[in-house]
Amino acid sequence: MARLSSDERRARLVQAALRVIDRDGVQGATTRAIVAEAGMSLASFHYAFRSRDEMISELIAFVVENEQQVSLAAVRPGTDIRTAVRAGLQAFFELLVSNPTREQALFELMHYSLRTPELSELPRAQYASYFRVARVLLDSGAATAGVTWSLPIDELARILIAFTDGLTLAWLADRDDAAAAVVMDFAADTISALAVPIRTKEHQR
Amino acid sequence: MARLSSDERRARLVQAALRVIDRDGVQGATTRAIVAEAGMSLASFHYAFRSRDEMISELIAFVVENEQQVSLAAVRPGTDIRTAVRAGLQAFFELLVSNPTREQALFELMHYSLRTPELSELPRAQYASYFRVARVLLDSGAATAGVTWSLPIDELARILIAFTDGLTLAWLADRDDAAAAVVMDFAADTISALAVPIRTKEHQR
DNA sequence: AAGCGACTGGGACGATTGACCCAGTTCGAG
DNA sequence: CTCGAACTGGGTCAATCGTCCCAGTCGCTT
Numbered sequence A, B: 001m002a003r004l005s006s007d008e009r010r011a012r013l014v015q016a017a018l019r020v021i022d023r024d025g026v027q028g029a030t031t032r033a034i035v036a037e038a039g040m041s042l043a044s045f046h047y048a049f050r051s052r053d054e055m056i057s058e059l060i061a062f063v064v065e066n067e068q069q070v071s072l073a074a075v076r077p078g079t080d081i082r083t084a085v086r087a088g089l090q091a092f093f094e095l096l097v098s099n100p101t102r103e104q105a106l107f108e109l110m111h112y113s114l115r116t117p118e119l120s121e122l123p124r125a126q127y128a129s130y131f132r133v134a135r136v137l138l139d140s141g142a143a144t145a146g147v148t149w150s151l152p153i154d155e156l157a158r159i160l161i162a163f164t165d166g167l168t169l170a171w172l173a174d175r176d177d178a179a180a181a182v183v184m185d186f187a188a189d190t191i192s193a194l195a196v197p198i199r200t201k202e203h204q205r
Numbered sequence C: 001a002a003g004c005g006a007c008t009g010g011g012a013c014g015a016t017t018g019a020c021c022c023a024g025t026t027c028g029a030g
Numbered sequence D: 001c002t003c004g005a006a007c008t009g010g011g012t013c014a015a016t017c018g019t020c021c022c023a024g025t026c027g028c029t030t
Helices: A006-024 A031-038 A042-048 A052-069 A081-098 A100-115 A122-145 A153-174 A177-192 B006-024 B031-038 B042-048 B052-066 B081-098 B100-115 B122-145 B153-174 B177-192
Strands: A147-149 A195-197 B147-149 B195-197
Touching: A006 A031, A006 A042, A006 A052, A006 A100, A031 A042, A052 A100, A052 A122, A081 A100, A081 A122, A081 A153, A081 A177, A100 A122, A100 A153, A100 B100, A100 B153, A122 A147, A122 A153, A122 B153, A153 A177, A153 B100, A153 B122, A153 B153, A153 B177, A177 B153, A177 B177, B006 B031, B006 B042, B006 B052, B006 B100, B031 B042, B052 B100, B052 B122, B081 B100, B081 B122, B081 B153, B081 B177, B100 B122, B100 B153, B122 B147, B122 B153, B153 B177
Parallel strands: none
Antiparallel strands: A147 A195, B147 B195
């Protein structure tokens, strides 16, 4: 293993841990499994991190920080708001189908954090990040569709995340694509029903 | 420990395991912790169950079987459908607030099952049970309110469960009661909007 | 009363875990 | 070139895990 800066080594361990958690779950992410994935020795782990929990903490912080830039590309300009919302949900769903264990790992990390006193505040940040992403998507979607929301954006964001969470859990359990589509249609219908057209100058008489 | 029938012993161990999982999570439910909670010796465990996974399997089956009778009492006759749906959600939410670790444990059991090949089919049954409960509640609620649903009851049940799951996860993360109320209001509004009044004889002209 | 099978207590097992330690090696600054 | 700090390999530790075993006890049947 080449010589690395402290930050770089920590980052590589976090990346390796993410891959292990993806594959074997949080419980499978032992220190030995992580260093094997990273191609390091066990000593390197405890040189970089004081403890396993410290690494998990940094891992969750990384995940929270980096998941906001995931699916912003799904917003297409010029579409009506119902289509835009539905497309956004579809993009998320396809991400889920293509990588189910990843979404599952995020849930597992949340539950692990809730059970670990030193990490118990992290889920709050995790969901704050989710809500932030949802707000951005809803905002940009509304802007390109020329509408505004009749509900505060914070409340709408939480509703959207509730849909994606509920959708994800049920699909992870029974892998019913058609049923998932029904939920997404319902979500798109009900959320877009809260959009009101902007009365621009050219629309006024 | 008094002499017990095989079924009785298994049942007591499952009950003890449920309490331990409630308190310490699935990972904390070791064979030793379970028998300590049940007041038995370690030998009794492996006399009753071939392995820990066999016990977990029976535990999940028990949970799935017994959770359907939880909140049927929330259906009050004579109320309109929007009020009935909102009250049902409120009843669930209060159950969640009064016993957060229990709901968390159910999620953890699901994720544990998904990661364990021999148990990987159980989440499907778990959600099938959720959907069944939701169907019964929606049916009886519609009956007392004198409406029918304009969507197939299966689809509606899945939507309702998506709401409760999404609601639960976000609340477990940030414990925001007011935000949860917003989601419940939205769910009650949008679901009750799918109810159509039954055209009874006395309403016909 | 005797005997058999159900059941238990206590100990032990091998494996795995997070953490630690220390003697070495390597690299960059001076 | 030298020296000190960054870093690594390999071994070890105590704790904990699921599982197993066996001698003994209990209660029911005959």
